[in-house]
Amino acid sequence: MARQLLDRQLVDVTGRLVGKVDDVEFALDDDGVPYVRTLLSGPGALGARVGGRLGRMLVLAAERFVSDPPLTPMRIPFRLVERVDSAVWLRVPAEELPASPVEEWLRRHLIGRIPGAGRASG
Amino acid sequence: MRKLLAATLGVLSAVGGFVDIGDLVAASQAGARFGMGHAWVLLLGVVGICAYADMAGRIAAVSGRAVFDLVRERLGARVALLNLVASYLVTVLTLAAELGGVALALRLAAGLPYLVWVPVAGLAVWLVLWRMRFQLMERVFGLAGLALVVFAVALWWLPTDWAALGRGMLHPGEAGHGWGAYWFVAVALFASTVSPYEVFFFSSGGVEERWSAEDLADARSSVLIGFPVGGLLALSLIATATVVFHPGTSVTTLDQVARPVLLAFGAVGLAVVSLGFFAVTFGAALETGLSAAYAAAQYFGWQWGKRVSPREAARFHAVLLVSVLLGVLVLLTTVDPVTLTEYMLIVSAVALPLTYLPILVVANDRTYLGDRVNGRLLNLLGAVFLLVILAASVAAVPLAITTRMGQ
Numbered sequence: 275m276a277r278q279l280l281d282r283q284l285v286d287v288t289g290r291l292v293g294k295v296d297d298v299e300f301a302l303d304d305d306g307v308p309y310v311r312t313l314l315s316g317p318g319a320l321g322a323r324v325g326g327r328l329g330r331m332l333v334l335a336a337e338r339f340v341s342d343p344p345l346t347p348m349r350i351p352f353r354l355v356e357r358v359d360s361a362v363w364l365r366v367p368a369e370e371l372p373a374s375p376v377e378e379w380l381r382r383h384l385i386g387r388i389p390g391a392g393r394a395s396g
Numbered sequence: 397m398r399k400l401l402a403a404t405l406g407v408l409s410a411v412g413g414f415v416d417i418g419d420l421v422a423a424s425q426a427g428a429r430f431g432m433g434h435a436w437v438l439l440l441g442v443v444g445i446c447a448y449a450d451m452a453g454r455i456a457a458v459s460g461r462a463v464f465d466l467v468r469e470r471l472g473a474r475v476a477l478l479n480l481v482a483s484y485l486v487t488v489l490t491l492a493a494e495l496g497g498v499a500l501a502l503r504l505a506a507g508l509p510y511l512v513w514v515p516v517a518g519l520a521v522w523l524v525l526w527r528m529r530f531q532l533m534e535r536v537f538g539l540a541g542l543a544l545v546v547f548a549v550a551l552w553w554l555p556t557d558w559a560a561l562g563r564g565m566l567h568p569g570e571a572g573h574g575w576g577a578y579w580f581v582a583v584a585l586f587a588s589t590v591s592p593y594e595v596f597f598f599s600s601g602g603v604e605e606r607w608s609a610e611d612l613a614d615a616r617s618s619v620l621i622g623f624p625v626g627g628l629l630a631l632s633l634i635a636t637a638t639v640v641f642h643p644g645t646s647v648t649t650l651d652q653v654a655r656p657v658l659l660a661f662g663a664v665g666l667a668v669v670s671l672g673f674f675a676v677t678f679g680a681a682l683e684t685g686l687s688a689a690y691a692a693a694q695y696f697g698w699q700w701g702k703r704v705s706p707r708e709a710a711r712f713h714a715v716l717l718v719s720v721l722l723g724v725l726v727l728l729t730t731v732d733p734v735t736l737t738e739y740m741l742i743v744s745a746v747a748l749p750l751t752y753l754p755i756l757v758v759a760n761d762r763t764y765l766g767d768r769v770n771g772r773l774l775n776l777l778g779a780v781f782l783l784v785i786l787a788a789s790v791a792a793v794p795l796a797i798t799t800r801m802g803q
Binding site: 280281282283284290291292293294296315317320323324325326328329332360361374376377380381384385386388390391392393394395 | 459460461465466468469472473474476477478526527528529530695696697698699700702703704705706707708710711713714717763764
């Protein structure tokens with residue numbers, strides 16, 4: 275199950291791309307059978323999974339964009355997953371999920387300040 | 397009628413889009429030094445890139461996911477990250493070489509020192525990426541790139557010995573430069589023909605334009621006709637360089653690449669060639685810039701593409717901006733753009749398997765493609781081509797060192 279989910283693209287209900295499944299969290303049900311409880315997404319979770327110097331560099335680079343490290347990954351409860359095929363489709367829009375701090379920072383300080391940032395060029 | 401027009405436009409822009417700074421440099425150098433002896437390399441490259449573009453297009457249309465998106469699921473997070481870093485560096489290096497080509501073309505047309513044009517080229521490329529519609533962008537630069545047909549026309553104006561050209565194609569020789577140099581040029585020409593960014597761009601473009609199985613047929617035919625015809629353009633570059641320079645002179649500047657047309661048609665020829673050089677390098681700069689940002693966004697799962705506003709794809713557009721800036725900075729070190737292109741081709745040759753192996757793997761994966769996986773014939777072709785790529789990749793650096801970059 276985890277193999278099918280890991281590294282897959284997360285897509286919200288309107289088709290927007292929200293991130294990758296960078297890690298998964300298991301829990302045990304009443305009978306002691308493990309099940310997938312939460313999907314984790316974000317450079318913090320990815321860096322830990324990649325490991326080594328490369329993983330640490332990834333986390334350090336991402337932490338430059340947040341005001342209060344450490345970086346916490348986006349947590350998506352598994353019940354929000356609609357279906358899984360070549361991507362993981364969620365039943366909620368991206369607005370209801372916590373936003374990526376890196377995306378927010380770049381939007382506010384760089385891309386959003388350039389004229390024309392609000393219009394798609396198609 | 398509309399449909400036919402659209403299909404024709406698609407084919408024509410694929411023709412123009414096939415050639416870039418790498419082909420201009422490598423094909424002319426091959427022709428000037430070894431005559432027609434490298435024609436077979438072009439043929440091999442075109443067959444290979446058609447096979448892999450077909451796979452990449454099918455993956456995009458059936459699974460709705462671009463190639464790099466799936467690479468991470470197949471290779472795992474760590475290996476795919478290493479692949480991303482290497483692919484990104486090669487693509488930005490290619491972007492720098494293309495921007496250098498744009499600046500050289502502008503100098504050829506309008507005078508003024510080349511370095512003045514470098515920031516102008518960078519800014520113009522970024523502006524087009526920021527604002528112009530995807531399809532319009534592809535069409536405008538692809539069609540203007542067809543101006544390079546002037547090389548083929550020049551062959552009829554020049555005192556061409558057609559029989560000698562034909563013999564040269566069938567009997568490759570080292571022409572007094574040594575076989576090491578011959579194979580070095582072969583590897584560079586091969587890398588210029590099968591540039592990885594073309595496949596990234598093709599598959600991401602397919603997802604961006606939301607291909608279904610029906611559009612796939614159109615897109616495929618434009619590539620399967622357009623790339624071979626583009627290969628003929630590259631062949632005419634080799635042929636004119638053979639007629640004008642071989643044997644004797646070697647080609648070290650873009651002005652020399654243009655000389656056969658200048659000899660045949662004078663100032664008018666120069667104007668047409670400048671337009672062609674500008675269009676193909678500018679178009680390739682757009683494609684490489686986008687490819688670099690596609691690769692990063694698809695690895696990390698960010699929102700990407702030109703269909704959403706830049707504000708909604710801030711990380712994608714930030715990578716795009718940084719890549720163009722990096723390209724400009726590389727050129728501002730005053731490195732010679734033709735030399736940069738030669739090194740870029742060798743580095744690309746080394747990195748070729750990173751792009752092509754994952755495509756072959758995914759194109760055989762039933763979880764994504766169902767019964768639309770590769771047939772046996774295409775797999776055979778793909779596997780043979782992959783062996784050629786591996787050989788070129790392994791041989792590139794030893795050849796570069798032992799021949800001192802092909803001398």
